[in-house]
Amino acid sequence: MAHGGLLHSVEGGLLSHGRVLSPCSGSACANFDNLALDTEITVIMDSGDSFFGIFKGFNSETCTAILQYQNFVTPPSTTxxxxxxxxxxAIALGPIA
Structure with a gap:
């Protein structure tokens, strides 16, 4: 797919002037990209659901963040x-009361 002759589809990304642009370009992506690992955060989804956990990573190629959730039922586990x-x-630092 071309746009003004400069952008072309390349396996889920865009090619502009010979560079592959990440499909992940929103403000949440930028915040995850700059967030320190092991930070406690709450992620609020556009559906209204929220997740509290420890930030474990971000992949800008797949536009995916990894959040570790602590399950406190017996026996305790993480997911x-x-x-x-x-x-x-939205992304909040720490839990939301």
Whole structure:
């Protein structure tokens, strides 16, 4: 797909002047990209659902953030939640009361 002769589809990204542009370009993506690992955050999705956990990583190629959720039922365990950055409405540092 061309746009003004400069942009072309390249496996989910765009090619502009010979560079592949990440499909992940929203403000949530930029915030995840700059967030320190192991930061406690609450992610509010555009659906209204929210997730509290520890930030474990971000992949700008797939536009996915990894949040580790602590399950306090017996026996305690952790679960990694993969979050689609394009569906994030807000990111709060720490828990939301």
């Amino acid at each position: 990694n939640i993969l979050i689609d950055c394009t569906k994030v409405a």
